Amino acid sequence: MKSYYELKHLLFKREQWKNIEGIIGKIDKLYMLAEQGCTSEVHKIITRKGCYLLKSSFEEKYTEWLKAEAQVLKKLNSQRQIAVPKYYGFFEEKLSSHLLMSFEDGIILTSALEQAKSQSEKKSLIRSFGHFLKQLHAISEMDLLNQNVDWLESQLIKAEFYVKHGQTEGSSQLLENLKANKPLPVEQTVIHGDCTTDNVLVINGEACLFIDVAGMTIGDPRYDESLAIRSFVNDEEYKKAFYEGYKRYKVSKKEFHYFDEGLYEFF
Ligand SMILES: Nc1ncnc2c1ncn2[C@@H]1O[C@H](COP(=O)(O)OP(=O)(O)O)[C@@H](O)[C@H]1O
Ligand SMILES: [Mg+2]
Known part of the structure; x- marks a missing residue:
């Protein structure tokens, strides 16, 4: 399991974490979920404001899919007809992309x-x-x-x-x-x-x-x-x-x- 600090250096420039904390508040805990998908790495982030999920992709095909997912979630933020996680942000780095959304129970x-x-x-x-x-x-x-x-x-x-x-x-x-x-x-x-x-x-x-x-x-x-x-x-x-x-x-x-x-x- 990667620690918050390892992840911090691996994935993101310092400013990106600042951007994230600007949206969801100071990060109290961050850990990798036991259940992972096939195209991404998922981490749960806990702040005083709530629980969030950071979904990261590293290959070209999958970073494109992640971008598409970010666009869909962003559009759907304004409706309640279809139940999906809430969108909080999308961050692109040279070799990876990261989608921040609500962590959902279940x-x-x-x-x-x-x-x-x-x-x-x-x-x-x-x-x-x-x-x-x-x-x-x-x-x-x-x-x-x-x-x-x-x-x-x-x-x-x-x-x-x-x-x-x-x-x-x-x-x-x-x-x-x-x-x-x-x-x-x-x-x-x-x-x-x-x-x-x-x-x-x-x-x-x-x-x-x-x-x-x-x-x-x-x-x-x-x-x-x-x-x-x-x-x-x-x-x-x-x-x-x-x-x-x-x-x-x-x-x-x-x-x-x-x-x-x-x-x-x-x-
Ligand atoms: N918004 C969320 N809230 C809680 N758990 C989530 C959320 N999104 C994904 N997960 C967890 O992360 C895993 C991988 O997510 P998923 O989006 O299906 O990735 P992949 O595209 O790699 O299949 C899921 O199986 C689920 O356990
Ligand atoms: Mg999946």
Whole structure:
């Protein structure tokens, strides 16, 4: 575990810490979270004013995602329709970027499912996830987010860029396949954009907040739906529980594979 002072020298110029303390007050404690994501390093910061989360990225692709996440959170600060952390600031250094947001209570759904003591507790968590996602997909317009963009088209363009620059494990052959076999369009809605069980926080058995929202935009809800069910797609009972909450469109097997084993490979 890095100490505050190690981190202080590693990541930031002294002025950056001053900037942060200017926003959230003097830092009393700072420590690395036990639970880390795949693209970032997360630290909890405690000051007299409250608890904050500092999310840091160090690779080019991931610092771009972090910037996108910062932009989304900043825009969403002014609304209450979608539950996400509160934005406090974004700091760019030469070799790293850092997003400061509110620290939110709860645990990620993946952990909640691991800790659940019974089948019915698991199903109830999954049902709640479905319901929570349904509410997000019920929003078809939001001035704050990008409208009038063909989301799938723009994701395929991004995927092509990653292939060209060796920044993805997805192959160019898979990409050609995806371009040639696009599913028939459905109405675009607000989407999370990386809606796995890792990116939803649960409190008291209820899914209640989205994190990791770099991809939140107006897009194809089938992408979220496919990523949401990917960890239990072969379990009919869990799937049933999800759709009891989601009560919306049900992806076909073909659509599921287009998104989960297809498009998702590039991101
Ligand atoms: N605002 C937050 N409040 C509390 N914990 C958070 C918050 N954001 C992220 N976390 C924790 O940090 C971990 C990594 O965050 P995440 O944004 O998913 O990173 P990555 O993009 O690397 O997947 C999460 O699994 C969660 O445990
Ligand atoms: Mg994540």
